Amino acid sequence: MYRNRIVAGVLAATALATGAAACSGDDKGDAAAAPAGSSAPAASPSGAPSAGGPFGPACSAVPASGKGSFQGMAADPVATAASNNPVLSTLVGAVKKAGLVDTLNSSKNITVFAPTNDAFAKIPKETLDKVLSDKKTLTGILTYHVVGRQVAPDGLGAGDFKTLNGAMLKSSGSGDSYTVGDDAKVVCGNVQTANATVYIIDSVLMPPK
16 A cells, blocks of 8 residues: 555656656647757756757657747746646646645756656556645655756766655666666656756656655
């Protein structure tokens, strides 16, 4: 029972996920895929283009303009940027329940690993609902998806990061293919918001016991 609760909670952690608008699936809120090369390059918090820009198969779903575009997300702090993408609605809802919106938006130079709504769908609704109603557990899970410094794509090759939860999180990979934790794949990475670098992942991370 405890494990199920943790699993659901992990999903909630995806709420952190922040502004990444990149997600495939059947969600009605998904934005239509933009033509290749039509999306503006992501910008760093300083306003300069991020080296290499966003990458990953789900990035094609990000609109070319508007609040949910790469350029639009770069102008807003992470929690606000995430709220502009319906694909991240579960994550945003969890962040609100945990009372972390202001904390995330005011943090400087952080990295957020954000599970998509599809990742949440892998957890039984009853279990997820229990985690969402437990603020302490939810907060612990959400903060496990946040690293207190910005991590560039090449930093994920053999990463070992201390999360805001206090626990360590590993990553591995190369090129445009990276794994975070045990098996979460980055489906759209190096997305910039005004105060964070976001990596959208296809699974919820499981905090160590």
